Amino acid sequence: MTPAEGPPRTPITIDRRARNKADKQHRIFVAAASLFTGLGYSAVTTQMVADRADVGTGTLFRYASSKAELLMMVLNEQMRLATREGVLASEAGDSPVDAIMALLAPQIHLSLEFPENTAVYQREILFGSERGPYRAEALARISELENAIADILARFALVSRVRSGVDLRGAARTMFSTLHMELIRVSLGREDPRALPGTLRAHVDVLLYGVLAPA
């Protein structure tokens, strides 16, 4: 109780609110992560997540604005790691195709391990209308990949010159659209993953050197 000495009491309990919040946030994350990875998106109900996190459903939806956002919250973590890993690995590749394969390898791995979850993730990235923070982060992950493609193109452009009139950033987008579509096909099980290296190689080859022979 010394008067002029800052907060005399409750220094521990101060910000209890923030801590409760962080705690709930954490419980929800853990609950969602274990349920989604264990059962897959469609088999999980929001009720299950709320129960396991020991919060009410009303509360659940103030931490994530929809079931899809909940999934993104969880997958963003995995994607963050996969992207970082891919970007690092891609720096070593010494042909554009190898670099791009190295970049995407971790993503492909994830898609094969959790097909349903990654398919929903991709679906939400493309078609979701949420404004929530988790979707925003997912979009950032995608941008990161697109930028990595641009970097790879730029790196190899030093060796073998870029054709005049080609905008590298635009070309990266062209290339990424194609590769993204392949990732989706893998998530959906539409494509035998063993065929993937060959398919990607063909895509990248066409994109780098074109369909037509120079006149």
Next chain:
Amino acid sequence: MTPAEGPPRTPITIDRRARNKADKQHRIFVAAASLFTGLGYSAVTTQMVADRADVGTGTLFRYASSKAELLMMVLNEQMRLATREGVLASEAGDSPVDAIMALLAPQIHLSLEFPENTAVYQREILFGSERGPYRAEALARISELENAIADILARFALVSRVRSGVDLRGAARTMFSTLHMELIRVSLGREDPRALPGTLRAHVDVLLYGVLAPA
């Protein structure tokens, strides 16, 4: 009433079952079409469709296995026309870019007219898990477009030879993935349609001639 003259009675009512069915089918189609085009996918409830078609909800779902199939049933018609139109128009174009633009123009037009419906249509094509006949038809429409791209490539390959080692069918797929992604972006309003000709042109240019200059 002459006795020996084929089916004496109920020649009209024969196959009443099939006709009832066709009739309901038709009522459902009309109801769904007017509601979806008038209000947009999300504002329409299956109950509204059932009511307007004057059938029960149980009945509705034996004619289309989900709300999304209902939409596809309706949009397949529009897509069929748009595709036919596009394919015809593309035969006139005298550069690959012009031909492809002509091919896709009707699709783009549809996307701008009914953004929500076409976005859902695209979403279901990519991510839908239904086995119903209407989704199958939608997939057929997409194949048709991909084939048309292959045809265009083949046509122009006569003039300016295809680079050795390039598989035309595969290249068509590469190209279509990119263009499909652009169509989706337009449906979703992510891209100013006025920028589209330029964007498509850039994509097609990269795909035909590649990013890199020949060594």
Next chain:
DNA sequence: ACTCACTTCGGAGTCTAGTCCGTATGTTAG
């Protein structure tokens, strides 16, 4: 005409994502 096997119908009911609002809990002022 009557019956029987079979198909189709339709609305009551189920399931689940997401909302609403009264209650509880933490925070600050006096």
Next chain:
DNA sequence: CTAACATACGGACTAGACTCCGAAGTGAGT
């Protein structure tokens, strides 16, 4: 310490897609 306020909570509730099963309709055989 108490009052007044702000914020967070959570479960009853709603909405809407989809299912289920008893009822009704249909056509064949006699």
